[in-house]
Amino acid sequence: MMRLFTGPCPVCGGEEFSTCSVLWPQLINTWQLSEDEVAYIDRQQGFHCKQCGNNLRAMGLSRAIIKEYGFGATLNQFCESLSDVKLLEINAAGNLTSFFKKLSSHRLIEYPQFDMQNLDIESESVDLVVHSDTLEHVPNPERALSECRRILRGNGKCIFTVPIIVGRMTRSRVGLAPSYHGQSDVPADDQMVHTEFGADVWQTVLKAGFYSCEIFSLEYPSALIVIARK
Numbered sequence: 760m761m762r763l764f765t766g767p768c769p770v771c772g773g774e775e776f777s778t779c780s781v782l783w784p785q786l787i788n789t790w791q792l793s794e795d796e797v798a799y800i801d802r803q804q805g806f807h808c809k810q811c812g813n814n815l816r817a818m819g820l821s822r823a824i825i826k827e828y829g830f831g832a833t834l835n836q837f838c839e840s841l842s843d844v845k846l847l848e849i850n851a852a853g854n855l856t857s858f859f860k861k862l863s864s865h866r867l868i869e870y871p872q873f874d875m876q877n878l879d880i881e882s883e884s885v886d887l888v889v890h891s892d893t894l895e896h897v898p899n900p901e902r903a904l905s906e907c908r909r910i911l912r913g914n915g916k917c918i919f920t921v922p923i924i925v926g927r928m929t930r931s932r933v934g935l936a937p938s939y940h941g942q943s944d945v946p947a948d949d950q951m952v953h954t955e956f957g958a959d960v961w962q963t964v965l966k967a968g969f970y971s972c973e974i975f976s977l978e979y980p981s982a983l984i985v986i987a988r989k
């Protein structure tokens with residue numbers, strides 16, 4: 760039986776949630792999602808905290824981060840009290856940036872100024888790399904993850920989300936009709952999907968050189984978080 764996440768919000772402690780559907784027919788068609796897959800992706804992207812606005816995937820990401828550091832409270836309190844963690848955020852992760860900013864050495868880098876496949880960042884200079892639903896938009900996700908690994912210090916980790924369809928394997932969209940995330944009526948190039956991740960997402964992580972890949976579940980299968988350790 761599936762365990763549903765009921766709060767409180769791991770980001771801000773909020774206890775009121777709201778839900779909206781996010782997917783639209785064209786994306787559902789190009790992604791070839793079944794009815795239950797639509798339901799869990801909609802929940803991942805649309806179920807959100809009314810107080811901080813973060814959705815289920817951002818809440819899962821937050822819970823994975825604070826758990827990884829052995830912290831018992833919210834992400835907000837984590838960022839206020841552990842200010843020496845050097846965190847690199849690649850593209851704004853949900854509505855988490857304003858919380859991450861409380862860490863004094865937090866840095867946000869964004870596409871297209873920064874190409875995840877060739878990061879203009881010193882090797883072994885970061886404790887924690889975070890990105891959320893970015894990797895599926897990068898032409899070579901393995902190369903992007905190996906760049907994340909390169910810039911991490913010895914015991915560093917990369918904690919991230921990608922939409923994972925658990926009942927199938929990862930596939931490249933090369934040669935298939937273009938598929939876009941973002942908004943239904945705005946086919947922006949940086950929202951084009953290059954890879955649809957599946958149950959073998961761990962392979963991309965290990966091929967990129969990480970020692971281990973853990974899948975953390977705030978809620979299965981709608982909030983799965985990848986923890987890659989250097």
Ligand SMILES: [Zn+2]
Pocket residue numbers: 768769770771772773808809810811812813
């Ligand atoms: Zn919240």
